[in-house]
Amino acid sequence: MSELLKLKGISKEFPGVKALQNVDLELNRGEVLALLGENGAGKSTLLKIISGVYLPDAGEIYVDGEKKNFKIPADAAAEGIGIIYQELSYYDELTVAENIFVGKLPKANRIKVDWKEMNRRAKEILARLNVQIDPRALVKTLSTAEKQLVEIAKALASDTKILIMDEPTSALNDAEVKSLIEQTRKLAGEGIGVIFISHRLEELFAVADRIQIMRDGKRIDSFSMKDATPEKLVQLMVGREIKDMYPKGEIKKGDVVLEVKHLKNKTLKDISFSVRAGEILGVFGLMGAGRTEMCKAIFGASKLQEGEILMHGKPVKIHSVEDAKKAKIAYLPNDRKKEGLILSQSVKENFASAVIDRYTKGKGFIVDKKRVDRNADKWIKKLNVSTPSGDTVVETLSGGNQQKVVVGKWLETSPDVIILNEPTRGIDVGAKVEIYKLIEELCQEGMAVVMVSSEQAEVLSLTDRAIVLCEGRLTGELCCDDYTQERLMEYAIGGGA
Structure with missing residues (x-):
């Protein structure tokens, strides 16, 4: 294989943070290179330098052996570098073809768009990916997996020769992940070099030819996937051996805390279950099964048409999030950035946000900042949040530390039951283990836990019982x-109905 991309001695520093320190990277034509590291290891910064979003403080970039100086993303795109971010950048109200060619619509003349040519070329690109999607369909009608493939098609429309995929499978189910891996290998077979980021080790073994490990802004090692083992990767990534990936001990179960009976709405079709104090109830299902809708209905963020919710055996009326909080129910959403955090605010403000009325004085308009500071210090210490201070803007934290802030925000409400919707999505192995240990501690304290997860290993290894949903049932x-x-998959495709 010929060398397609080479980075030499890349360094980047932000105020108070050495994000990258003398990092090298090589990518060959037709190769899939896995980039692995904990949140905060420097992966995202490195990708933004490759794609022209950031300028390096030091170091050199070579494409096809020629030295390049990317000042803006358009410079990198002109060299055939495409990037697909974890948060997809699509336009729901536009067609598939319009999304693929956004910013570069083919013209019949200087003014008029050649719609026929655009749809024809979009169809060709989708066929290259072996994707059966109508180019004229609105993107809002597509599944998450299909939207992900449209993002890949968008990159290919620009004659991409280096494709960067940042957590492309984080919102996909197992079948969709398998399909995406097949498409990625197909692109590599056409000579495209791919940098693939994922925290799911099993995916890396399935897709990658070689792997590069990063830690604390440095390149730790790089070697063939043939020489890799899960244990070796984890130890290199976190700098220590993790013996107990799923720290689950025997915990005495108490009385039933939460019970739901015959929940129904447009998505849910007669859902009933219960969870006891000290118990972890797993919830599994494929994309669109109704897991998130069920969580939101219990938490008052989505309307119910029928059904009953009981706490400690007594019916409770939940028509809003405030009702759920009063009933001692907390909910950790699956999208922490959109629904769990106020990204532009500080860590301490986010910790206090679910119970801000506790920290006001007078007529409720003045916030007691000293109490907010003390509260933040408490949760930072208890949850081991890696942050310069409580004043740090939460958007600047790594994914794992952001997730801890969301957890602390809802634990501040003193819940009796906490619903965790994909609590480890998009966070690294080390942070996952910390979240697992925290869940275990909550159970030891007598809390009831409902945990939604798309990862079968989490459900099988961490929960005491599991319910499986399929099409709202x-x-x-x-x-x-x-x-x-x-058995999980049998029920997830409706085989247990």
Whole structure:
């Protein structure tokens, strides 16, 4: 393979943070290079330098052996570098073809768009990916996996020869992940060099030819995936051996805390279950199964048409989030950036945001800043949040530390039950283990936990029982003795109905 991209001695420093320190990277034509590291290891900064978003403080970039100086993203794009971010940048109200060619619509003349040519070329690119999507369909009608493929098609429309994929599978189910990996390997077979980022180790073994490990802004090692083992990757990534990936001990279960009976709305079709104090109830299902809708309905963020919710055996009326908080129910959303945090505010302001009335005085308009500071210090210490201070803007934290802030924000409400919707999505192995340990501690304190996860390993290894949803219906319930991946998937595709 010929060398396509080479980085030499790349360094980048932000105020108080050495994001990258003398980092090298090589990518060959037709190769899939996995880039692995904890949140905060410098991966995102490196990708932004490759794609022209950031200028390096030091170092050199070579494409096809020629030294390049990317001042803006357009410079990198002109050299055939395309990037797909974890947060997809599509336009719901435009067609698939319009999304693929946004900013570069083919013209019949200087003014008029050649719609026929645009749809024809979009169809060709989609066929190259072996994707059966109508170029004239509105993007809002597509599944998450299809939207991800449209993002890849958008990159290919620019004659991309280097494709960077940042957590492309974070919102996909197992079947969709398998399909995306197949498409990625197909692109590599056409000579495109791919940099693939994922925290899911099993995906890296399936897709990558070689792997580069980063830690604390430095390149730690790079080697063939043939020489890799999960244990070796984790140890190099976190700088220590993780012995107990899923720290689950025996915890005495108490009385039923939360019980829901016959929940129904436009998505949910007669959902009933219960969870006891000290218990972790897993919730599994494929994309569109109704897991998030169920969580939001219980938490008062989505309307119910029928059904009953009981706390400690007593019916509670939940028509809003405030009702849920009063009933001692907390909810950690699956999209922390859009629904869990106020990104432009500080860590301490986010910790206090769910119970801000506790920190006001007078007529409720003046915030007691000293109490807010003390509260933030408490949660930073208890949850081991890596942040310069409580005044730090939460958007600047790594994904794992952002997730801890969301957890602390809702624990501040003193809940009896906490619903965790994909609590480890998009965070690294080390941060995952910390979240797992925290969940275990909550159970030891007598809290009831409902945990939604798309990762079968989490459900099988961490929960005491699991319910499985398919198309808004509860199709199965499994106890530890019955746990297998095959049974989870059987129920997830409706086989248990």
